[in-house]
Amino acid sequence: MRLSYLKMSGFRGVKDSIDLSLSPGFVVITGRNGTGKTTICDAIEYGLTGCIRSNVSRKEKGEAITDYLWWRGSGEPKDRYVTVGFVDEAGRAFGITRTPKGVSASDCESLEKLLCDQRVAPPECLKQLCRTTILRAEEITQLSLDLPETERFGFVLSALGTTDFSNAEEKAKDLVNKLKNMYADLERRYDLARQKINDVTGRLSEAKSQTSKYKSISGAEELIKKILDLESSDVPDLLETVRKAISGLRVQTNNLIHVQKDVASLDKRRREIESASFKEDLGKIENQMDELENQLREVDGEMEGLEKAIHEEERQTPRLASLAELYEQGRRLGLEDGRCPLCGSSVAETDYDKHLLQLEQSVKNASDVMTSLVESRSNAVKRKYELQTTLESVKRKYEDLSHSKEIIDREIEVLQKAAEESGFKDQPLVSDLLSDYVEDNRKRIQGLEKALASLEVSRAYEQMAELENEVKAAKKHRIEIEQRMMKVHHALRQGKDALALIRRVSGEMIDERLAELSPLMEELYFRLRPHVDWQEVKYCIRGDVRRFLSFEVGDGLNPSFFFSSGQRRAAGLAFLLAIHLSRTWCNLSTLILDDPVQHIDDFRALHLTEVLAAIRQSGRHVICTAEDPSLAELLCRRLRSEEGSEGCLVDMDYNSEVGVHLSSVRNIHPTVHKILMSA
């Protein structure tokens, strides 16, 4: 299958219609800049895919290259369409026409099916076809040496069209993840089962330890029933009853111990009251009281006499005051001319002084008597107070002693009530009896405790049997989980192996395809000879998850970094031509090169021409644009126009009226004569 014709109108720089028959051997298109050489390539790509790829992907002022697919110059074209024609090896013709509204006519059901082997074609196969069929000048290095290693690998992979196992890989990943989750869940369950076994085994060990301490439990129930005076009961209830009874007995016993102590103390006090010494002491206190009362009466009599005497003395008080006044006046005045100032009688001075001295002594005596009486009365009052205090104290002591028995009786009554509440009934409240009762209680508690322990051991035996069954069940469960884990682990290993196998097979396929590509690429590189010293190139793949494809020349040198632009372009062409020739999925045999010799010197342009000739020789249909007319002529001479696969040279031009148009089309006829061998 090859391209057979191209028609267009109103497309890109073409205003009027162009009808170009594409010779079966090759088509060389030449023309100055802007004469529509690239438009031919654009039209072919547009016809195949409905769009054109461009390195101008940006927008400017809201416009993109898609806004310039159709004629934008002055005047209106008669029509707007692009038609691409194909012809297969059997001579059957097909065509597809696209207008700004989409596909308007097509001779084939599906262009994809027509041009691509759907079994192994890459996704978006028509776009992939265009990328690897139409080698544009600006893309030669972009899609080869300038492409990042991972994208270069992806480009090669998609261009070669290996079988896509991504769905199978995703499915295998999902399978592995599900099995991993299942295994993780089983591991958790296994751990839980182990934990349970450990727990139950621990409890079992504890139960065994208890049972080893108490071997006999016979009679425990009878003993309990006897102690607690019970009819019959189930063991669980009996255990609870006994635990409560022991607790109650302990409380009662403690209470009775306190009662017993109080009773013992009261007994001692009662014995003291009833003793002779107590009575003797009581008599002594009575005598002391009588004596104190007698002394008190005597003091009262003494105080009455003193009051009378004081009263008598107080009656003399005015006279004594006058005498004292008289003494003071007589002393102050003295004799007046030998005469007494009171009576006027003549008196000797000595006598006068004698009389004053007598007067003073008389007042002093009366005062001393009074002072003595008052002092005595004060002492009597003091003594009376002391006697009254002592008497009251003795009386209180007497009353206390005389009421001790009644107090003891009342306390005994309280203790009796407390003892009855603690189970001590119908017995005299005597310390010895209480002591016996407390001792009995202790024995009952001890008996109950032993019986309780026996019963608990019995219970432990039952629990032990249950625990042993539980351990068996848990171990069985663990084995089941373990077996399931082994199965899932085996399945997981198989799942992982399957995933690895899918990846391996996928990688092997890629490696095989690349291995197939390698000699072709090396041959093309050698033919194009980008570098005089490094005439061989190798590709190098690394990485497992992200894969990288790089080129090497010489001793591990990367041509991307040290080749000149022309050398890189030549090396890139070798790479892209190798990919083009390796597409086993593509039925289109046409190779299109848009000005491939930019930046390439004449010597390497000659190499390229020879490579294109070799490609032609291999049965390919070649379309090549070249700005240089002499290069176009060279291509026409070398691209082997042969009978049945002739070539043509198309000269293009541009004028403002019709835009891009065909200036001339010259068929290149095959050579008829042999020169050297004609003889």
Place this chain on the structure above:
Amino acid sequence: MNLAHEARSILEDAGYITAVPDQDSLMFYFEDNSLLGFIVIHERSETILDHWEEQQDSFLRHHAMRLRREPNKAWNVYSIHLTSDKPRTEVSGQLFQIEEDFRGTRKLVRAGIETKSDLLRALLPLLPIQNLIAVQPEDAYENLRERLATQNSSLAGILGDTQVHELVALLTEEE
């Protein structure tokens, strides 16, 4: 290895007609519908430097009349100089420069040819692409299916419509 004999064989396999103009010389002609030229086998690298130009001019002079009859073909004349001798470095550079001389014919100069592979590479500009990939894509799915099935027949379901939960059940024998 007889270079002349092997070179003729390679070119004839590629569709060229060859002829020996002089039984005593180590030169032969070749021609097909597009190309023509001559190949000279040299014993030493230095003799290429000494004689290439003279041999070219002699060839063109000798066939001038016939070349004029086919002007297009006359542009496609090759003069090819081969030797098994390994050139010294300075000679190697000079040999390469001969190829860059576009006057008269297209020159191919190759020295140090020891194997048929070397010879094939030397003549590549005259030959069609040698390493075209002709292998048809094998049924990779079937290949993978078989390899998966050798592990566990259920695993082949990864490539089919079997759901993942069904695969899990099959692999773990879970009913």
